[in-house]
Amino acid sequence: xxxxIKRKLLGLLGASFxxxxxxxxxxxxxxxxxxxxxxxxxxxxxxIAPLIKEAATANGFxxxxxxWDVQEGSIQVGITEPTGRERAALQKALPLPVRVTNEExxxxxxxxxxxxxxxxxxxxxxxxxxxxxxxxxxxxxxASPPLIDSTPYYGGARxxxxxxxxxxxxxTQCTAGGVYTSGGxxxxxxxxxxxxxxxxxxxxxxxxxxxxxxxxxxxGNTYASHYGGGAIDAAMISGSSYAPxxxxxxxxxxxxxxxxxxxxxxxxxxxxxxxxxxxGGTVDLVDICVNYTxxxxxxxxxxxxxxxRLVQSGDSGGPTVVNNGGSSASMAGIISGGTASGTSVYFTxxxxxxxxLGVAVARY
Numbered sequence: 001x002x003x004x005i006k007r008k009l010l011g012l013l014g015a016s017f018x019x020x021x022x023x024x025x026x027x028x029x030x031x032x033x034x035x036x037x038x039x040x041x042x043x044x045x046x047x048i049a050p051l052i053k054e055a056a057t058a059n060g061f062x063x064x065x066x067x068w069d070v071q072e073g074s075i076q077v078g079i080t081e082p083t084g085r086e087r088a089a090l091q092k093a094l095p096l097p098v099r100v101t102n103e104e105x106x107x108x109x110x111x112x113x114x115x116x117x118x119x120x121x122x123x124x125x126x127x128x129x130x131x132x133x134x135x136x137x138x139x140x141x142x143a144s145p146p147l148i149d150s151t152p153y154y155g156g157a158r159x160x161x162x163x164x165x166x167x168x169x170x171x172t173q174c175t176a177g178g179v180y181t182s183g184g185x186x187x188x189x190x191x192x193x194x195x196x197x198x199x200x201x202x203x204x205x206x207x208x209x210x211x212x213x214x215x216x217x218x219x220g221n222t223y224a225s226h227y228g229g230g231a232i233d234a235a236m237i238s239g240s241s242y243a244p245x246x247x248x249x250x251x252x253x254x255x256x257x258x259x260x261x262x263x264x265x266x267x268x269x270x271x272x273x274x275x276x277x278x279x280g281g282t283v284d285l286v287d288i289c290v291n292y293t294x295x296x297x298x299x300x301x302x303x304x305x306x307x308x309r310l311v312q313s314g315d316s317g318g319p320t321v322v323n324n325g326g327s328s329a330s331m332a333g334i335i336s337g338g339t340a341s342g343t344s345v346y347f348t349x350x351x352x353x354x355x356x357l358g359v360a361v362a363r364y
Contacts, residue, residue: 045070045289046230046299052077053297055093061086066103067301069288076285078103104339106346107293108193108233109272111173111314113206119162119171121202121213126150129253144276145247147205148216153188153240155179155256155319156247158273159201159219171206171213175273175318176237177334178256179244180359186242187359188219189334190317191348192227192235193296199225201237205273224357228296230289232352233336235317236359244362246319246329248277255364259350260322260330262286268304268332269323270345272315279323281306287349292337300352302333309342311335320347331361 048070056062067078074097077090087100128150149157155178162171177189195201199222204215220239227233244256248271262268263286269279281304289299304310304320316336321329333347354360 049230049289059089065291067288067290105293106290106337108337109316110194113171115169119213124148124214126216144250146250149203151241152243154245154247156271157203158205160204161201173314174316177317178319179242179362181362182359188237188242190235192225192233194317195222197223197225230297230299232300232348232356233298234334234348234353244364246271254329257328257330258363259361260332262332269321270310272318274314275312278310281310300349301346302349303346305344311338311342311345
């Protein structure tokens with residue numbers, strides 16, 4: 001008898017996939033014919049999310065479920081340290097061939113610091129671009145990109161906000177993700193998990209040496225924030241002056257030429273304000289759903305890998321781009337999360353950002 005999960009999924013896939021329900025769990029079914037119309041477009045990672053989670057809960061690995069991706073005629077499911085029993089359970093539960101991979105847990109890349117009492121905020125005058133003014137601290141003087149930017153703000157600059165919650169005080173640091181246009185106005189991107197709608201951001205940073213927050217001015221307020229519940233991870237900030245460039249060092253930047261085409265094998269650069277501008281990540285997963293360690297499910301994610309660190313805490317919201325030979329860059333997405341080692345970065349696919357938030361990539 002076909003399980004309830006299979007019945008639900010077969011309803012998504014269409015009647016022509018009914019024969020797949022009887023395929024042996026140890027054999028891979030042939031990919032559907034393109035002429036049938038039942039390719040990847042027939043079912044998405046979002047649509048299958050409840051079914052994947054139901055199988056994970058029923059078989060006791062929901063806390064180790066990391067990602068899933070509906071591919072051509074099959075489903076990839078990533079679990080931390082999967083067992084043979086779990087592999088067999090997934091294959092039995094789902095009517096398409098299932099490939100189970102061992103995956104590291106995924107963390108969001110926000111830097112959130114609990115502090116004692118209200119935080120002092122100090123405005124630091126800027127010398128302007130290129131190589132905006134650094135604060136008096138050694139930390140700022142050696143940073144890349146510059147921690148104190150100047151208007152119009154670039155992608156890759158650090159952003160900071162202070163707030164109180166549950167009787168405690170916090171400082172959150174993320175990264176500006178690059179400039180988009182909305183209704184004829186320029187806006188700045190960041191990650192949705194960095195802050196809710198209405199959150200006020202400064203351009204600047206918290207210095208751990210003295211606990212103070214140094215800023216150049218207001219970056220603006222968050223709107224159109226999306227995160228969790230199977231949504232994408234993205235938000236926009238409005239209320240200041242922005243320019244379509246991204247920082248690549250403390251004194252250099254690249255103009256944005258437009259929107260990149262991102263697929264398997266694309267080489268990308270990440271521009272987190274803590275890690276800096278790093279190139280050489282290779283995309284191996286496109287438009288997938290992931291489970292973050294905070295319990296949220298986020299879809300519309302791409303993954304890129306390298307043998308070295310691409311991302312760390314505080315890089316959330318930063319730009320992911322394709323480097324056009326050093327003369328310009330094309331926007332590929334928004335940094336969302338990564339593994340503890342930082343060698344894998346997850347970012348919101350650029351098409352999802354544009355289509356979901358109703359914006360366009362700003363360009364020079």
